[in-house]
Amino acid sequence: QKTFLACLLVLSVSVTLSNASCYFQPIKPVKRGDEIIGKIYDMKGVPHEFNTHWKTEDCLDCSCYKSGISCCTSYAIPVNFDEEKCVRIFDNTACAYKVVEKADHSKKCEVYASVL
Known part of the structure; x- marks a missing residue:
């Protein structure tokens, strides 16, 4: 839990400080042969259906794909x-x-x- 929070903090600071405005979170199956069906969980543990789009409270525009979640800043x-x-x-x-x-x-x- 502490490691996850530390990684989330580093990511949020790096997104804020960098000009690179997107990141991708690939799907990581639990074990070989597992198939992800219907939804993916984001870094905050919120489930998202495939082919959906949303805006986070951190002002990121995100999309869910079968390969993972892609998020980009929504501001200049x-x-x-x-x-x-x-x-x-x-x-x-x-x-x-x-x-x-x-x-x-x-x-x-x-x-x-x-x-x-």
């Missing part, structure tokens, strides 16, 4: 803006970044480029 990260004057802030509810002035968060800043 602003990278080209005035970093001396402005700051990017992530809104978990909207699953989006906003770029605002450091001195006054009610004032938006112009963003010239973002990465997925």
Whole structure:
């Protein structure tokens, strides 16, 4: 259980800090010859039917396939803006970044480029 939580923490930090925005969790049968029928369990233990799609509370768009689960970030990260004057802030509810002035968060800043 502790190892699983540590791996989940490392994954969540690496997804947040990297520009690589997707990961794939392959199916791992219990023993040779086992056949996975109908659904796969994600890293949090939630079952998902094959060929379904969902959005996680971590703002990932996920899909379930017979080969495993694929998840990608559902938001762009602003990278080209005035970093001396402005700051990017992530809104978990909207699953989006906003770029605002450091001195006054009610004032938006112009963003010239973002990465997925």
